Amino acid sequence: MIAVFLDVLLISLVFNLCLFLVAYFFQTDKLTDLSYSLSFIAVGTYAVFRFNTDSLFHKLLLALVILWALRLGSYLFIRVHKMGRDKRFDGIREKFISFLGFWIMQGVSVAIIINALSFASWYGDLNPGYLSYALVILSLLALILEAVADHQKFTFKIKQPSRFMQTGLWKKIRHPNYLGEILFWTFLSLSVTANLPIMYWTWTLIGPLWLIFLLIFFSGIPPLEKKWNEKYSGSVEFKEYINQSWRLIPGIY
Numbered sequence: 001m002i003a004v005f006l007d008v009l010l011i012s013l014v015f016n017l018c019l020f021l022v023a024y025f026f027q028t029d030k031l032t033d034l035s036y037s038l039s040f041i042a043v044g045t046y047a048v049f050r051f052n053t054d055s056l057f058h059k060l061l062l063a064l065v066i067l068w069a070l071r072l073g074s075y076l077f078i079r080v081h082k083m084g085r086d087k088r089f090d091g092i093r094e095k096f097i098s099f100l101g102f103w104i105m106q107g108v109s110v111a112i113i114i115n116a117l118s119f120a121s122w123y124g125d126l127n128p129g130y131l132s133y134a135l136v137i138l139s140l141l142a143l144i145l146e147a148v149a150d151h152q153k154f155t156f157k158i159k160q161p162s163r164f165m166q167t168g169l170w171k172k173i174r175h176p177n178y179l180g181e182i183l184f185w186t187f188l189s190l191s192v193t194a195n196l197p198i199m200y201w202t203w204t205l206i207g208p209l210w211l212i213f214l215l216i217f218f219s220g221i222p223p224l225e226k227k228w229n230e231k232y233s234g235s236v237e238f239k240e241y242i243n244q245s246w247r248l249i250p251g252i253y
Helices: 002-026 032-050 056-083 096-113 115-123 130-159 176-193 198-218 221-232 236-244
Strands: none
Touching: 002 032, 002 096, 002 115, 032 056, 032 096, 032 115, 056 115, 056 130, 056 176, 096 115, 096 198, 115 176, 115 198, 130 176, 176 198, 198 221
């Protein structure tokens, strides 16, 4: 099992380091987010076909990952072209070691998040039942949730770039796109977990748990909310929105 993860990790790191060299040489942000999505396609395809998996269920999971990656990658690529640059990397992209650290972290994260698919490909025939397919459908619905949230914010920001988003899915949830992404990988991982002995659950659930950690405590919500607080701290409307909305899950968090 560990050998499988290390195999996938190596592929992910090599892929990201190659793109890092291009991004650093040209000092561009236009490959950064796109590479994240392409990494999932490359690593997922490698994992499934590395073990010559004939199962249609494995290929269904891979197709879902590719669909998610293509949607997210195209959106982020269009967005960064619209913005011109990603301000998150100001003061970082010029520094070789700092910029390299981001790409290494990205490569490691991709390998961890997709671990359920990698493990399933190594494990072989999962004999999926109705529960697994129901979870796949829920994963697809989560993908749609993320896509709708991204589209709503993108169109809103084009018209009103200086205002904060508080309509549509964003009316009661401050980060519906992150909720969609977390649910996508959670349901996809659970569709694999449902067919495995309990001794393997740690391997399949580590992906969504790592993603939740990243989005809630590290690279997702914290820097974004810090930016909001700096930009809208004097707005009464923004304070009311914070008091009347939930971070991710209405009624819970």
